[in-house]
Amino acid sequence: MAINCTVNKKKVSLDIDPNTPLLWALRDHLSLLGTKYGCGIAQCGACTVWVNGEPTRSCVLPISAVSNAQITTIEGLDPAGKHPVQVAWDELDVPQCGYCQAGQIMTAAGLLKKNPHPSDQEIVDGMSGNICRCGTYHRIQEAVKLASKKIKK
Amino acid sequence: MKTSRRDFIQKTALFTGVFTLGFDWFSADASAMEVVASAGRFNAFLSIDSLGKITLFSPNPEIGQGIKTAFPVVVAEELDVDWSQVQVEQANLDTKLFERQLTGGSGALKHSWERLRKAGATVRKMMMQAAADQWKVDVNSCKTSKGVVLGPSGQKATYGSLAEAASKLPIPTEVSFKDRKDYKIIGTRVKGVDNKNVVTGKPLFGIDIRKPGMVFAQIIRPPFGATLKSFSAEDVKKMPGILDVVSFKNKVAIVGSSTYEILQARASLTCDYGSDGPLESNSTHAKWFDEGMKSDKAQVMRKDGDFAAALAKAVKVVEATYECPFISHSPMEPMNFFADVKKDSALLAGPTQVPQPAQKAVSDLLKIPVDKIQLEISKMGGGFGRRLNNDFVLEAAELSSIIQKPVLVMWTREDDMSGGIYRPAARYHFKAGIDANGEITAFYLRGVGLNAGNSTRQDNFPVGAIENVLIESFDQKSAVTTGPWRAPITNFLGFAEQAFLDEVAEVAGKDPVQMRLQLLAKVISNPVGKITYEPARFEEVIKQVAEKAQWKKKPGVHQGFSVYYSHLSYVAQIAEVKVENGKPKVTKVTAVTDCGEVINLSGAENQVKGAIIDGMGHALYAKLNFQAGVASPQNFNAYRLIRGNEVPVIDAHFVNNGIAPTGLGEPALPPTGGSIANAIYAATKKRHYKQPFS
Numbered sequence: 001m002a003i004n005c006t007v008n009k010k011k012v013s014l015d016i017d018p019n020t021p022l023l024w025a026l027r028d029h030l031s032l033l034g035t036k037y038g039c040g041i042a043q044c045g046a047c048t049v050w051v052n053g054e055p056t057r058s059c060v061l062p063i064s065a066v067s068n069a070q071i072t073t074i075e076g077l078d079p080a081g082k083h084p085v086q087v088a089w090d091e092l093d094v095p096q097c098g099y100c101q102a103g104q105i106m107t108a109a110g111l112l113k114k115n116p117h118p119s120d121q122e123i124v125d126g127m128s129g130n131i132c133r134c135g136t137y138h139r140i141q142e143a144v145k146l147a148s149k150k151i152k153k
Numbered sequence: 154m155k156t157s158r159r160d161f162i163q164k165t166a167l168f169t170g171v172f173t174l175g176f177d178w179f180s181a182d183a184s185a186m187e188v189v190a191s192a193g194r195f196n197a198f199l200s201i202d203s204l205g206k207i208t209l210f211s212p213n214p215e216i217g218q219g220i221k222t223a224f225p226v227v228v229a230e231e232l233d234v235d236w237s238q239v240q241v242e243q244a245n246l247d248t249k250l251f252e253r254q255l256t257g258g259s260g261a262l263k264h265s266w267e268r269l270r271k272a273g274a275t276v277r278k279m280m281m282q283a284a285a286d287q288w289k290v291d292v293n294s295c296k297t298s299k300g301v302v303l304g305p306s307g308q309k310a311t312y313g314s315l316a317e318a319a320s321k322l323p324i325p326t327e328v329s330f331k332d333r334k335d336y337k338i339i340g341t342r343v344k345g346v347d348n349k350n351v352v353t354g355k356p357l358f359g360i361d362i363r364k365p366g367m368v369f370a371q372i373i374r375p376p377f378g379a380t381l382k383s384f385s386a387e388d389v390k391k392m393p394g395i396l397d398v399v400s401f402k403n404k405v406a407i408v409g410s411s412t413y414e415i416l417q418a419r420a421s422l423t424c425d426y427g428s429d430g431p432l433e434s435n436s437t438h439a440k441w442f443d444e445g446m447k448s449d450k451a452q453v454m455r456k457d458g459d460f461a462a463a464l465a466k467a468v469k470v471v472e473a474t475y476e477c478p479f480i481s482h483s484p485m486e487p488m489n490f491f492a493d494v495k496k497d498s499a500l501l502a503g504p505t506q507v508p509q510p511a512q513k514a515v516s517d518l519l520k521i522p523v524d525k526i527q528l529e530i531s532k533m534g535g536g537f538g539r540r541l542n543n544d545f546v547l548e549a550a551e552l553s554s555i556i557q558k559p560v561l562v563m564w565t566r567e568d569d570m571s572g573g574i575y576r577p578a579a580r581y582h583f584k585a586g587i588d589a590n591g592e593i594t595a596f597y598l599r600g601v602g603l604n605a606g607n608s609t610r611q612d613n614f615p616v617g618a619i620e621n622v623l624i625e626s627f628d629q630k631s632a633v634t635t636g637p638w639r640a641p642i643t644n645f646l647g648f649a650e651q652a653f654l655d656e657v658a659e660v661a662g663k664d665p666v667q668m669r670l671q672l673l674a675k676v677i678s679n680p681v682g683k684i685t686y687e688p689a690r691f692e693e694v695i696k697q698v699a700e701k702a703q704w705k706k707k708p709g710v711h712q713g714f715s716v717y718y719s720h721l722s723y724v725a726q727i728a729e730v731k732v733e734n735g736k737p738k739v740t741k742v743t744a745v746t747d748c749g750e751v752i753n754l755s756g757a758e759n760q761v762k763g764a765i766i767d768g769m770g771h772a773l774y775a776k777l778n779f780q781a782g783v784a785s786p787q788n789f790n791a792y793r794l795i796r797g798n799e800v801p802v803i804d805a806h807f808v809n810n811g812i813a814p815t816g817l818g819e820p821a822l823p824p825t826g827g828s829i830a831n832a833i834y835a836a837t838k839k840r841h842y843k844q845p846f847s
C-alpha cells in the first residue's frame with residue numbers, strides 16, 4: 001500500500017517499505033538531497049524536517065507515520081533563500097562545512113515559528129539538540145536572534 | 154616576480170576554443186557552459202569573459218576551512234575588482250594547472266599566497282596595458298578601480314571590454330603587488346561563497362552525488378587485526394532491493410538500490426572472523442604504554458647539554474604523566490565516495506582532501522593510467538584530517554571494478570566511527586628540574602604513541618630556552634589504524650605540555666605568563682640549539698592575550714593560560730572557569746592568533762572559534778574503547794560531541810602584522826586543552842592528566 005503525503009506542497013505517493021525512515025525516502029526515492037544523514041539515531045539533528053509544521057528527526061520516523069502529513073524540507077522552506085532564517089544565516093556567515101546547516105535552519109525556523117522572539121536562553125536550549133562538528137554554535141545563536149529581529153519588521 | 158609557464162594557460166587557449174581543447178574543469182557544472190563560449194581563461198585561477206564576468210577558480214578541496222572563499226579573495230584583491238563582481242568555482246583535479254591541490258596541514262595559503270597575488274596582479278597589468286594601447290597613453294598613467302581601467306584624461310574601460318585585447322598581450326614577467334594599506338577585500342569579512350547553496354539545501358556534498366545507473370553500497374569491515382573467514386550471503390542476496398553481496402580484502406560489500414534496503418540486509422548478514430593472535434583491547438594499549446615508557450629502544454629526538462646531570466643538581470623536580478586516547482574524526486558527513494570504473498578508465502567523485510594521491514592510488518590498484526582517471530572534488534561535510542586517507546576512495550573504486558557498475562559507497566555513522574584512521578593514542582612523561590632561582594635547568598619528555606610516528610615536536614618551545622634537554626619518542630605498532638587528526642600530534646601534545654608547564658610554574662613559584670616570557674627572552678638573547686619558531690611572535694601573542702583577557706586582574710575569575718606554535722602560526726589562550734553546583738564550567742576563552750595577514754576576517758574567526766570548540770569538546774568528552782579489535786562507542790549517543798549549550802564565550806583576536814599568511818585551520822586547537830585544564834586547576838586545584846577530562 002502506497003503512502004501518500006505532501007512534500008514541499010507537492011503530493012507524493014511512496015510505494016516502498018512502510019518502515020523506511022522518512023530521511024531515506026526523501027533522499028533515495030524523492031531525490032530531495034538537502035536533508036542530511038548524520039547519525040541515524042535521532043542524536044544530531046542533521047536530518048531535521050517539518051512534519052505538519054513540527055521540527056522532526058526524519059532518520060527515525062518511518063514513512064508509515066507520515067501518511068497524509070505535510071512535510072517541509074530545506075528545499076521547501078523558501079527555495080529562493082529569502083526566509084529570515086536563511087537570510088540571517090548568510091548575513092552572519094554561519095556555515096563552515098555547511099553539512100549540518102539544513103538541520104540547524106529547519107530547527108531554527110521551527111523554533112521561531114512557535115516563538116518568534118525567544119530569549120537568549122530559549123535559543124540556546126532550542127538549538128542544542130543539533131550538533132555542529134565544525135563548531136558554528138555562536139553564529140547559529142546570533143543568527144537566530146537576527147532572524148527573530150527580521151521577523152519583527 | 155617571475156611568471157612560470159605552469160601558472161598560465163597556453164595563450165592559444167584564450168577566447169578560442171577553450172572548451173574544445175578539453176579543459177574539463179568546466180564540464181562539472183553545466184551552468185558554466187555558456188561562460189565557456191566567450192571566456193578568456195587568463196591563468197589557472199581566473200577567467201574574464203567579454204561581458205565582464207569574472208570567474209575565479211579555487212583549486213583546493215573545501216572542508217569547511219573556507220579556502221574556497223579565501224583563495225579568490227586574494228586574487229580579486231590584486232586584480233582590483235569588487236568582490237560582488239566575481240563568481241567562484243571549485244576546480245576539479247588538474248595536475249597540469251595546479252601544484253598543490255590538497256587540504257591538509259593548514260598549508261594552502263602559505264603555499265599559494267604569492268601565486269594567487271601574482272595571478273591577480275598579472276592580469277590587472279594586462280588590462281592596463283590593453284587600455285593604454287587603445288588610448289595611446291603610457292601604461293603608468295593608468296589606474297584601476299573595481300574592475301575598470303582609468304586613463305589619465307578620464308578614460309574608462311571595463312575589464313570585460315578589454316579582455317579580448319588583453320588576452321593577446323604578452324604575459325608580463327614583472328608585476329608589483331598592492332600595498333596592504335590599499336587592501337579593499339583582504340582583511341574584511343567576506344561571506345562564504347557557498348552560503349546561498351547551503352541555506353537552500355542544494356546537493357553539494359559527496360553523499361549527494363547521483364549519476365545515471367548508479368547503485369548504493371555499504372561495506373562491512375573486519376575488527377582491527379582480524380581476517381574474514383566466512384559470511385552468510387545467500388539469504389541476504391534474496392532480500393528486496395539487494396543487487397549483490399561481494400567480498401574483497403576481508404570486507405563484505407552489500408550492493409543495493411536504496412540505503413534502507415541495504416541497512417535491512419546488513420542486519421541479517423553475519424560475518425565470521427579469525428585472527429592470528431589476540432585482538433587488541435584497552436588493556437593491551439595500557440600495557441603497551443607501560444612497556445614503551447620503560448623501553449630502552451626509544452628514539453632520541455633531541456639532546457641539548459646533559460639532562461641527567463642537570464636533573465641531579467636540581468633543587469626541585471616536577472614529574473607528570475599525561476595520556477590521550479584514540480579518537481575518531483567524526484565529520485558530520487560520514488565517509489563516502491562514488492566510483493565508476495570501466496575497463497580502462499574511471500570516474501571518481503566525492504570528498505577527499507587529497508585528490509591527486511587518490512587518483513594515483515586508484516591507478517596503481519586497478520592498473521588504469523592516471524590520465525584516464527577523472528576526479529571530481531565535492532564539497533566536504535568536514536574532514537578534520539580523516540579525508541587525507543584515501544581508504545574510502547580505494548574501496549569504492551575496487552567495488553565498482555568488481556560489480557562493474559557506478560556505485561556510491563556510503564558509510565553509516567557506526568562504520569565511520571568504528572572504521573579507523575583515528576587520532577593515535579599517546580602517553581607522555583615529563584620531567585623538569587628547577588634550580589634555586591626558580592629557573593628551569595633540565596627538561597625531559599618521552600612520548601609513547603600507538604601508531605603515532607614521532608609523538609613529540611622536539612624543536613618546539615620551550616626547547617630552545619632550556620640548557621639541558623632530552624626528548625625521546627617511542628612508537629608502538631598497533632592494528633588500530635591511525636592518521637592525521639586536526640593539528641596532528643600537537644592536538645594532544647599541546648595539552649600535555651601546556652598543562653605540565655603550568656605545574657612547573659607553580660612549583661617554581663612563577664606566574665605562568667611571566668615564566669613563558671622569561672623563557673622566550675632567553676631564547677631571543679641566547680637560544681639553545683636549533684629552534685623552529687620565532688620567539689618574538691610568541692611573545693607578542695602572549696602579551697596581547699594577557700592584556701585582552703586581563704590576566705589575573707579579574708577577582709573571583711579562575712584563569713588558565715596556554716600558548717602554542719603549530720603550522721607556522723602562534724596562538725595564546727586564556728580560559729576562564731567558574732564553579733557551578735560544585736562543577737567547573739568553562740565560561741570564556743580569549744585567544745590571540747598570529748597567522749600573519751588575515752585574509753578573510755569572517756572565515757578566520759570561524760576557524761579560531763571552531764578549533765577552540767573542537768579542542769574543548771574532545772578534551773572534555775571523546776574516547777574510543779577497544780574490545781577484541783572493535784572500537785566503541787560507535788555513534789553520538791555514547792560518543793559525546795560538544796553542543797551549543799556547552800560552548801564558552803570566545804573572544805578571538807588577531808595580531809595585525811602583515812606578515813605573509815600562515816595556517817589557520819588547525820593552530821587554535823592545540824593550546825585549548827591546556828588553557829582549559831589550567832583554568833580548571835585554578836578553580837578546583839584538581840589537575841587533569843588524562844583526556845577526556847570527564
Ligand code: FES
Nearest residue numbers: 038039040045059
Ligand atoms: S541523522 Fe537524524 S538525528 Fe542524526
Ligand code: FES
Nearest residue numbers: 097098132133134
Ligand atoms: S558547519 Fe560543519 S557540521 Fe556544522
